[in-house]
Amino acid sequence: MPAAAQGTPFGHRIHALALYLKSNQLFSYERLQGVFADLFGLQLSQGALMNMFKRTAPVFAAGRDDALAALRGAEVVACDETGMRIEGCNAYQWVFCSSKAVVHTAEFSRAAQVVHDTMAGHEPEVWISDRYSAQQGHGQRHQTCLAHLDRKARFVAENGSDLIGMRVQFWFDRAFRLARDIAALAAATVKNRRRALMRDLDAILASTTDCQLARELLGQIRRARDQILTFCDFAGRVDATNNVSERALRPSVIQRKVTNGYRAKWAADAEAALRTTVDTARLAGRTPFHTILGAVTA
Incomplete structure (x- = not known):
């Protein structure tokens, strides 16, 4: 095959723009065709676009x-x-x-x-x-993502038959406040707040309930107990979510x-x-x- 037939008539910026619109602006092939036709007068087939992406993949x-x-x-x-x-x-x-x-x-x-x-x-x-x-x-x-458990707690608070979900929700609100402010707090303050949070969490986990949703929530938190406040030991370096x-x-x-x-x-x-x-x-x-x-x- 002649060398000219193996190349491409499109320059680097056209390749880069196609990649940018596809991967960052999340355009479909059809929308890409429309953009290049409307803005640049380029009539590109979907096969031509695919070849662009395949050609630039190794870079x-x-x-x-x-x-x-x-x-x-x-x-x-x-x-x-x-x-x-x-x-x-x-x-x-x-x-x-x-x-x-x-x-x-x-x-x-x-x-x-x-x-x-x-x-x-x-x-x-x-x-x-x-x-x-x-x-x-x-x-x-x-560090277990607290946002996942918090979403579950809010669901239980809205749909459960007792106050377990609300108690857990309030507990997570306190944990999130600590995570938000931790970089500005003294180490002793962080330690004291962590101790208080763990004490209150253990009290919640010791609660009995007839609500199936609440039991499932407590079970999830109980299994993750030792991973919930890891961020307290790495102030400013580890996110709570x-x-x-x-x-x-x-x-x-x-x-x-x-x-x-x-x-x-x-x-x-x-x-x-x-x-x-x-x-x-x-x-x-x-x-x-x-x-x-x-x-x-x-």
């Missing part, structure tokens, strides 16, 4: 490798996962967040092996996640609703590498489009 491998290296040296890691579709099958978008890196990965599995493969034996000082079993046991200490991971996954959730998934595994892997590069660069203050353009033109 984000280096950024992903750098982010992985930073993640595997992190002291605090937050992790979450959400469902997705790849090649018509159920799959999962995983995200791993630290202060210096955000790593996305698309896998067909939701098992703990994904964490083992990603972390490559590194055990951070603190692991932040929800109570899903595959998220347990990956750090020296664990896993919101950072949920925010990192939100674009993937929206895109799932827009496109219903990926037709090929390479596309899911390529977008995960792109998101990894962009989200990690964002931590250093770089904008998504210029990060993508820099990778494409490198």
Whole structure:
């Protein structure tokens, strides 16, 4: 095949813009076609757009490798996962967040092996996640996401038949206030408030109830008891929630609703590498489009 036939008539900025609109503004192929036609007079087929994405996929491998290296040296890691579709099958978008890196990965599995493969034996000082079993046991200490338990407590407060849900809800309100103010508090104050919270939590857990919803809530909190206030021992370094991971996954959730998934595994892997590069660069203050353009033109 002649060399000219193997190239592309589109420059780096067109490639970067297509990637930016697809991955960051969550455009579908049809909307991308409309944007390029209306703004630039470019009539692009969906096949041409796919070839753009496939052609540029390898350029984000280096950024992903750098982010992985930073993640595997992190002291605090937050992790979450959400469902997705790849090649018509159920799959999962995983995200791993630290202060210096955000790593996305698309896998067909939701098992703990994904964490083992990603972390490559590194055990951070603190692991932040929800109570899903595959998220347990990956750090020296664990911080359970309080937002998940708080949502359950509010549901029980509204739908339960006693006051257990409300008592737990008020307890979480106090815990969130401590998490919000902890960086400005003296160590002795944090210690005293933590002790008071644990004392009151144990009193709630010792309560008896005939409400099934309340019993389930107490059981969840009882199992997570030793992971609930870990953030108190790492003032300003460990969040009480896993919101950072949920925010990192939100674009993937929206895109799932827009496109219903990926037709090929390479596309899911390529977008995960792109998101990894962009989200990690964002931590250093770089904008998504210029990060993508820099990778494409490198």
